[in-house]
Amino acid sequence: MLANYLIGLREGLEAALVVSILVAYLVKAQRRDRLAMVSGGVALAVAVSVSFGALLTYTSTTLLSDFRSQELFGGIMSALAVVFVTWMVFWMRRTARGMRAELDGRLSSALKVGALAVGVTAFLAVAREGLETALFFWSAVQAAGTALGPIAGFSLGILTAVLLAWLLYRRSVKLNLARFFTWTSAGLIVIAAGVLAYAVHDLQEGGLIGGLDTLAFDVSRQIPPSSWYGELLKGVFNLSPQTTVAQAIAWVAYIVPVMALFFLGGRSAPTRPAAAGAEAASRVSA
Secondary structure (H helix, E strand, O other): OHHHHHHHHHHHHHHHHHHHHHHHHHHHOOOHHHHHHHHHHHHHHHHHHHHHHHHHHHHHHHHOOOHHHHHHHHHHHHHHHHHHHHHHHHHHHHHHHHHHHHHHHHHHHHHHHOHHHHHHHHHHHHHHHHHHHHHHHHHHHHHHOOOHHHHHHHHHHHHHHHHHHHHHHOOOOOOOHHHHHHHHHHHHHHHHHHHHHHHHHHHHHOOOOOOOOOEEEEOOOOOOOOOHHHHHHHHHHOOOOEEEHHHHHHHHHHHHHHHHHHHHOOOOHHHHHHHHHHHHHHHHHO
């Protein structure tokens, strides 16, 4: 639940800030008549993202009948989710500085084309975040082995993100977004490392990778899987008491270089524009 709360909070706040930038631009341009199209585009993006998650679930549980195919599908999708999340973390750091200007430019061009173009612009801006979040959330649920806790955590994270974005827009709260996104990005990298380890285990069970019975360590006596601390380690770090050598290698080989590159590349760069967008939105609303 904690890991999926972080996923919902981080990804939800990114999408909410994008929406606030679009809304702020329309208000500033005195084109409130196009706000309905932005709402429609956002709603469609959310619907597509939810449908994508449902399609993944249906494919893994219904279309794939044999165990080996299910494990291979889960492993490949989880590995793909790690790739997308890692790419998004570093993409945000590189391009976030000009994100507000880019969105403003796209929306300005869309306003000249017509109402439908405004809706499409909002849809594309949110759908990218939504599809990535759906894939990563689905992979995290598969790793957790249950749906109730992850769904509850993810939903609470989304609700918190929407509330925070609204409070920032109304200038009712101050938040150091640079620090917030830096540390939540680090948290997502840790979660992604666990998802990658889970993906390796799935691929081992599917027969694509060997070494399923070659354990790096077995601490099931010291950390019972059913204990609260065992479930906490499983949920946050995807630490299995019985971890194979391939899983351990994948976890370390991912988290060490990715975390080093992320922090050495600059901690504040990814979120300055997000903060600027929220501040601009709050100034407009005032």
